[in-house]
Amino acid sequence: MLLKEKPVVVSRSTLKRLPLYLHLLEVLLAQGVEHVSCTQIAKEFDFDPTQVRKDLEVTGEVGTARIGFRVAGLVDSIKEFLGWNNAHDAFLVGAGNLGKALLGYHDFEKYGLNIVAAFDKDPRKVGSRIFGKEVLPLNKLPNLAKRMHIHIGIVTVPAEHAQSALDLMVGAGIMAIWNFAPAPLRIPSGVILENARLTQSLAVLTNNLIRHSNQGETYANRDVPKI
Numbered sequence: 001m002l003l004k005e006k007p008v009v010v011s012r013s014t015l016k017r018l019p020l021y022l023h024l025l026e027v028l029l030a031q032g033v034e035h036v037s038c039t040q041i042a043k044e045f046d047f048d049p050t051q052v053r054k055d056l057e058v059t060g061e062v063g064t065a066r067i068g069f070r071v072a073g074l075v076d077s078i079k080e081f082l083g084w085n086n087a088h089d090a091f092l093v094g095a096g097n098l099g100k101a102l103l104g105y106h107d108f109e110k111y112g113l114n115i116v117a118a119f120d121k122d123p124r125k126v127g128s129r130i131f132g133k134e135v136l137p138l139n140k141l142p143n144l145a146k147r148m149h150i151h152i153g154i155v156t157v158p159a160e161h162a163q164s165a166l167d168l169m170v171g172a173g174i175m176a177i178w179n180f181a182p183a184p185l186r187i188p189s190g191v192i193l194e195n196a197r198l199t200q201s202l203a204v205l206t207n208n209l210i211r212h213s214n215q216g217e218t219y220a221n222r223d224v225p226k227i
Contacts, residue, residue, distance in 0.1 A: 014055045015082075020045060021055070022078045029071050037068035084112040091145060091174070093165045094156035095120040095128075095135045098180055102156060104131045115154065117144070138168070145172035152176045159183035166193075 024044055028036055038056065042049040056069070061077035063069040079085040087109075092099055095118045102108075103115055120126060121138040128135050136144070144150070153169035155162050155177060162181035169177060176192040179185055187193045 010058050014058060017045075017047075017052075017055050018059075018078055018082060021052070022075065022082075025071050025075045025078070029075060033071055035064075035068045036071050036074070038063070040068070079112075082111075084110075086112055087114050088112050088152050089114050089116045089148065089150055090152035090154055090178075091116065091141060091150050091169070092118045092154040092156060093120070093138065093141070093169070094118075094158075094161075094181075095122070095125045095130060096156065096158075099154075099156040100130050102154065102180075103133050106131075113152070116148070116150075141168060142172040145169070145174055150174055152178065155179045155181050155185075157181055 021041060024041060025036065038049045038052040041047070042052045053063075056063075056074065056078075059074070059077040059081045061069060061074050076085070090113055092102060092115050095103075099118060099120075103118060108115065115133060118130060118133050118135045119138045119141050120135050125135050126137045145153075150172075151174060153166075153174040153176070155165050155169075157165050159181050160183070162179065162183040163185055165181075166177055166179070166185050166187065170188060170191055175190070176194070177185075177187070178194050178196060180196045180198070182197075182199055185193060185195075
């Protein structure tokens, strides 16, 4: 009897860095670069080369001493590891401004995500088309998700409606939820939830801006030494 290989356990930090490497590698590939080293990659992002090597090890791609990694092979390995070399169909719930923006982001298809339809309970939105995707009534989601074997759901509704949207998706057999609503959600065992915290990212940005501005004022208020 063949034993199944244990899935590689990867930290969230590594998962967040792999797309950065992939973008750089795709640029290098377009430029005709055939090989790249961990040191070269690390230099681009001001990372530790040892950390880059450990990150790339999880993909199974092996580099060659004094030559590095084949760029084309590394691109394929990262995509395969992230599941971006296969198309994953998804349903989106919430055809508001954020939902429209995601429907219009065509680069998702490069990473294996295909939003095939949007759903909303607002009769003014139902029946419209957004970037070629039809907005369907929310009550049609369960049947369509089961028939089309949809496993990814995207939540872009207001916070107060996020839990009910998630519950509807889970009840329809959707196994992975990408939540853009600023609300804590409860999920049953076996369901994957990834929260896209835009406000948290904004908080880091604005706080850093304030500290940078205050530091600039400190320097500006200092007496200029006479030469």
